[in-house]
Amino acid sequence: MTFDQIIHKTNVWLADEFEVDESSLTPDANLKDALDLDSLDYVDIVAGIESIFGFKVKTEDFKSIVSLQDFYDFIAKRVGNAEPA
């Protein structure tokens, strides 16, 4: 999976799950603000990552993730060092 494919897949999922406009999901957007996340929502992100990308994470892993770019990088690293296309 290329990095662009990861971005696309992530944005489609997040826009659907959190009912936000996909256009608002830009790399520099703040993840928490863009999705209006509360503490419960991170539980659903953990379940979503496992379902969509096939790997398990812990809610603690999100401590270092601030922007959408951080989130894409985090997923890319775990799915196999994907690089920007």
Next chain:
Amino acid sequence: MNRVVITGVGIYSCIGKNIDEVRQSLYQGRSGIIFDPVRKEMGFRSALIGMVDEPVLKGILDRRSRAGMAEEAEYAYLSTLEALKMAGIDQDFIDRNEIGILFGNDSSARATVETTDILRAKKDTTLIGSGYVFQSMNSTVTMNLATIFKLRGVNFSVSGACASGSHAIGLAYLLIKQGLQKHVICGGAQEVNPYTFASFDALGAFSVRENEPQKASRPFDRNRDGLVPSGGAATVILESYEEAVKRGATILGEIIGYGFSSNGDHISQPNVDGPVRSLQMAMRDAGIEVRDVDYINAHATSTPIGDANEAKAICSVFGERSLPVTSTKSMTGHECWMAGASEIVYSTLMMRDNFVAPNINLEHPDEDSAKLFIPDKTLERNIDVYLSNSFGFGGTNSSLIVKRV
């Protein structure tokens, strides 16, 4: 002591998704029972059900509000919206006053089953997601509606088997009567998914008249062969008379009596003594005479022993053929946790519109039901006072009496 009045009702049931539809069905004696092939494939002895559609709340409620709602909470959200609108209570009024909520609910099986399925498949609780904990608790209705409507009064659920909805209204009545609450949203809700009724089906208590679904629920009829499960939600807005008058609300009826008892007997077989004591307690609380009651909405679910024992109990307190008695379960099936509340809604509509809904499918009364006056056709009749019975497993009994104001 405060007088306690009904100022709004709402309903989402198998005979209609709102008050107008339900009123029509009641008047016309229309059944809401269907054959559900899915249940047959799953191994149900009876595939009969009073089915309700699962509402689409996306676009109406935000994701977080919906995530924790089991289906019965969704039904209750819609019935509550309708009841609040009828009562003339908007969000601004709710924000300025201490409004309580008490709902009858005694299961949330689908969420529990799905949670277990995920856990068994994934072997990791973190993959269950955030919504199931709030869906799987019996208090799913009250916890969700209290959050959505931002209620700040009493807030809990009542689990009293098939009398849950009735007890919820009875408890709300007591709280308002005592002056502890001024306005309470109360009612009952019942899920309809197969998981919730599978173990009940196992008891062989459901009708298997699958070739005639609309004739399957036949309370008081000699040829009945069991109940038909059903579900949805019903909401009743209770307020102190003083507050309702102050708001200029339309008063649909006054709760004047609540009686309750426990059979102290078998877990599933009803008796006569328990219901008699519940009826007598409600009558004492209301301070009225037998002749003052114009209609009884019976609990009668279409099981031989339950119907017979209720008929005996009614005869014992009210005498033989003294007033119209019908079971609206002949049309709705048994709405279980919701039934005690929905039957207050049905009876209140009858009182408002001066009719007694028929006990459909009563073709051959048996020895006990022949002693009651059970109209099988719609009766044009003024109702000033009605009584509603609800009984449940474990021998829990509840009787409510409502008077026209």
